[in-house]
Amino acid sequence: MSIFKIFPAFLAVLALAACTSGPPPKDYSLFRQNKPRSIVVVPVINKSSEVDAADLFLATISVPLANRGYYVFPTIMVKTLMEREGLGDPNLIHTTDSRKIASLFNADAVLYVEVLKWKARYIVVSSGIEVGFLYTLKDGKTGALLWQDETDFYYEKSSGVHPISLIANAISAAVDNARSDYTPQAVAVNSLAIFLPGQGLPSGPYDPRYEKDLSEFPASGKGNFSNAKTKAVALP
Amino acid sequence: MFRQLCVGLLLASLSGCAAKPLYDWGDYPKTLLQRSKGNLTSQEYAERLANTIKTLESTKKKVPPGLFAEYGFALLETGNVQGAVTQFGKEGSAYPEALPFMKRIGDRLTSPPVPPAPDPTQPATQAPAATPSV
Numbered sequence: 001m002s003i004f005k006i007f008p009a010f011l012a013v014l015a016l017a018a019c020t021s022g023p024p025p026k027d028y029s030l031f032r033q034n035k036p037r038s039i040v041v042v043p044v045i046n047k048s049s050e051v052d053a054a055d056l057f058l059a060t061i062s063v064p065l066a067n068r069g070y071y072v073f074p075t076i077m078v079k080t081l082m083e084r085e086g087l088g089d090p091n092l093i094h095t096t097d098s099r100k101i102a103s104l105f106n107a108d109a110v111l112y113v114e115v116l117k118w119k120a121r122y123i124v125v126s127s128g129i130e131v132g133f134l135y136t137l138k139d140g141k142t143g144a145l146l147w148q149d150e151t152d153f154y155y156e157k158s159s160g161v162h163p164i165s166l167i168a169n170a171i172s173a174a175v176d177n178a179r180s181d182y183t184p185q186a187v188a189v190n191s192l193a194i195f196l197p198g199q200g201l202p203s204g205p206y207d208p209r210y211e212k213d214l215s216e217f218p219a220s221g222k223g224n225f226s227n228a229k230t231k232a233v234a235l236p
Numbered sequence: 237m238f239r240q241l242c243v244g245l246l247l248a249s250l251s252g253c254a255a256k257p258l259y260d261w262g263d264y265p266k267t268l269l270q271r272s273k274g275n276l277t278s279q280e281y282a283e284r285l286a287n288t289i290k291t292l293e294s295t296k297k298k299v300p301p302g303l304f305a306e307y308g309f310a311l312l313e314t315g316n317v318q319g320a321v322t323q324f325g326k327e328g329s330a331y332p333e334a335l336p337f338m339k340r341i342g343d344r345l346t347s348p349p350v351p352p353a354p355d356p357t358q359p360a361t362q363a364p365a366a367t368p369s370v
Binding site for chain 1: 257258259261264265268269271272273300301302303305306309327331333334336337
């Protein structure tokens with residue numbers, strides 16, 4: 001079973017009306033104004049103790065972003081080119097002017113991701129996997145913050161009580177037995193962060209619902225572009 | 237808490253899952269992950285991408301963003317400059333958002349190499365011969 005089989009399921013749930021009655025929607029006024037069509041994902045900052053987390057994460061982000069309707073620049077190509085140009089240091093990139101980064105690729109927006117958590121946790125009666133990411137999307141022309149999201153999850157491993165662990169376990173088993181490959185969980189969190197009504201990203205230009213989701217992703221003008229508790233390196 | 241509730245609801249609705257992703261990605265997500273883990277050489281990565289693209293095209297499905305470009309870049313890593321330029325062209329035609337970047341890379345590969353003053357603001361492509369694998 002492919003890890004991305006989980007994806008339609010997330011779409012289904014996120015479409016549920018019940019999910020819209022959570023925290024107040026973020027403000028999408030700048031997003032609606034700038035109308036980004038293309039997104040470049042720059043090298044990921046890894047704040048977890050798992051060395052490979054940044055690269056593994058990068059392999060999971062382009063598919064949901066493209067499925068949301070955006071043009072996403074080829075992630076491995078972008079990363080390799082940036083490294084060869086001496087732009088491989090994520091901390092440096094995240095503090096570089098977004099307009100400069102965007103101009104390298106003619107991208108409308110730049111997505112900065114920080115891996116906050118990527119670890120196994122052992123508690124008295126159960127063990128699980130914890131992943132958490134901070135997403136910061138900045139406009140390529142103005143450098144303004146368009147959207148920010150912080151999402152994390154704890155997946156219980158074997159008890160089967162936590163609903164998400166049922167899928168995540170089945171998938172992890174099928175995909176890879178390598179230690180600390182938590183990409184199935186990353187896929188799940190990405191889908192949630194990107195697709196959740198009122199919190200994620202509005203549909204992009206390749207999605208038939210482009211600009212038809214104004215009620216789910218309102219330009220409210222309230223200025224709450226983010227739900228993040230953590231301060232992003234890209235947004236000092 | 238709220239998000240976990242949503243996930244719970246998702247599971248309840250799994251059986252009636254109606255929404256479909258925008259693109260058929262074939263084996264690409266798996267391939268991308270294996271490449272990121274260093275389990276595929278440039279040659280193997282290029283072959284996998286070629287297969288995925290071929291399958292999608294043979295079933296008249298739109299090739300998702302980035303696949304032609306990744307394929308082209310993998311070809312470049314194996315020394316196939318002409319093949320790379322062709323794929324970059326296809327990426328630019330399929331997705332106009334990518335066109336300026338793809339054109340710049342393609343032009344650089346096809347124009348005679350001029351040892352330039354280093355310009356850190358431009359992503360240049362190196363000659364493929366000595367390029368390390370990703």
